[in-house]
Amino acid sequence: MRFEHLIQINDPANPLIEPLSRAQLWAGLVRRAEFPAEFAIGLEGARIGERVPHGNDGGWRLSRVLDFGPFKVSDMVVAEPEQRMRIEAFASAAFGRSLLTMTIEAPDEEQLFLRCVYETEPAAGQPEPDAMLVGLREQAYQAADLDMVSRIRQMLAH
Template structure:
């Protein structure tokens, strides 16, 4: 299953949404990669097993379950998470890409590529829509948390999507 969507970060037409700079958004994406337990519900801990200038090998602990992934950082532009499929977990990737069509607008594109099969039956389609909705809600929450961490607690908790 492949899925992508866009979240608007800056909206020059809505003064209630405090603007973020590209650098602030990037800082938030790096924070999510390095301290995912601040962003991911149910994640107990994260151990960074190895680090290079632009990659992290991580071990994520959800209760008794452990997931390993690789995070690739393209500075100022994107973060890609690659999870290997196991008997217990769907493999795939998530790429978060910063898009700025002009100096006033800023977006974050989320692209999911999973090993879930393409929906052939009505039950499969419903399951696929539930998964997509969960991804979307998680991503909206990620942007909300980045706003809180980057802009501070005094800023309004506004979000455009």
């Protein structure tokens, strides 16, 4: 399954929305990577590895184990500073591999967007999900991403 959506971060036509800079949005994405419990409902804890340099642009990787109580998810965050963050959840017996790529896009100085692309595979031996489940999953992904942006805005306001 592949699902993609775009979140408008800055809207020059709406003065009620406080604009964010690319650096502020990036700082929020880094916070999400390093403190996932602040952003994920149902996450009971997380074991976060050390940042390891990755690439020639100041990028880094971070391994994590997310504890959701009855199950754990191992993943890897790969960051390209102020450009893109990828989170790959490794396949397990219960879940297939998944990949979330969040890319910051700025078509001009006043506009800022966050493109979120989800790619998921069913667990080994499991069928592809039906259309209803796919639709529910897409709604949940979009709601979680909108909530993340809202939380980033709240954190910056304090």
